[in-house]
Amino acid sequence: MDTALHMPPHRAHVLIAVKDLGRAKTRLASRLLPTQRTDLVLAMLRDTVAAARTAAAVGEITVITPDPTVVAVAEECGVGWLPDPQSPGDDPLNAVLRAAAAHPGARPGRTAVVALQGDLPCLLGSELDAALAAARNHPRAIVVDHHGTGTAALIVGEPAAGLDPRFGPDSAARHLGSGATALTGDWPGLRLDVDTAADLDAAAALGPGPATVEQLRRIGWHSGAAPTRKFT
Numbered sequence: 001m002d003t004a005l006h007m008p009p010h011r012a013h014v015l016i017a018v019k020d021l022g023r024a025k026t027r028l029a030s031r032l033l034p035t036q037r038t039d040l041v042l043a044m045l046r047d048t049v050a051a052a053r054t055a056a057a058v059g060e061i062t063v064i065t066p067d068p069t070v071v072a073v074a075e076e077c078g079v080g081w082l083p084d085p086q087s088p089g090d091d092p093l094n095a096v097l098r099a100a101a102a103h104p105g106a107r108p109g110r111t112a113v114v115a116l117q118g119d120l121p122c123l124l125g126s127e128l129d130a131a132l133a134a135a136r137n138h139p140r141a142i143v144v145d146h147h148g149t150g151t152a153a154l155i156v157g158e159p160a161a162g163l164d165p166r167f168g169p170d171s172a173a174r175h176l177g178s179g180a181t182a183l184t185g186d187w188p189g190l191r192l193d194v195d196t197a198a199d200l201d202a203a204a205a206l207g208p209g210p211a212t213v214e215q216l217r218r219i220g221w222h223s224g225a226a227p228t229r230k231f232t
């Protein structure tokens, strides 16, 4: 059955793109072994998906990936997946998001569509709910990341508004320049995407989800301080 057809219009379809694990998190290469990086990507994905699943405003989650291990994790987490399109071109991340948003199952005319980063280990479902509620007042909106330059989430709520993803360097400015509204809100977990060692320290200090906590323990990653927020 196509559950999207019966979804109340306000429940969102979350799209999470995850690239081939062999090419992932290169900015952590100087600090982590390849297998540690891979396991960290998967742990952060598990925590991101688990949090998104607890958001009342989320109706469906789809992981888009060319990687069979990521597919297996998506299935374990109980969410859908799509392969990368055959020819993503020279802007693969935005191409895969555009293709996923155009997929018949995405039903952008019936639901909000969210392109969400998959490396948000401190995400809370309540933060995503709050962002989705705030986004209802805007055809196309973003949650700027903790650095102020990237995009943690791109949300389209109106049938007429296309996703028009512009992820990559300075994506916040590029999304704002193409008409998106920056949502204001105290959502530290939603804004904290992890790409660098400093980001990982920040996540460890804020309080990540259980899969990331376990992976940090295995790696022996110490942020030097106890988490400031208890993960719930």
Ligand SMILES: Nc1nc2c(ncn2[C@@H]2O[C@H](COP(=O)(O)OP(=O)(O)OP(=O)(O)O)[C@@H](O)[C@H]2O)c(=O)[nH]1
Pocket: 017, 018, 019, 020, 023, 024, 025, 026, 027, 028, 064, 065, 066, 084, 088, 092, 093, 096, 117, 118, 119, 195
């Ligand atoms: N499915 C899919 N996801 C992608 C692709 N390129 C990037 N992504 C995902 O988009 C998000 C941002 O990508 P990047 O910042 O380029 O890569 P990263 O692995 O997070 O970090 P770096 O390797 O350090 O740049 C990550 O979750 C990636 O996994 C792609 O070609 N296909």
Ligand SMILES: C=C(OP(=O)(O)O)C(=O)O
Pocket: 145, 149, 150, 151, 152, 166, 167, 168, 169, 170, 171, 172, 193, 195
């Ligand atoms: C792709 C992006 O994020 P990052 O490179 O920080 O993962 C972005 O913010 O557009």
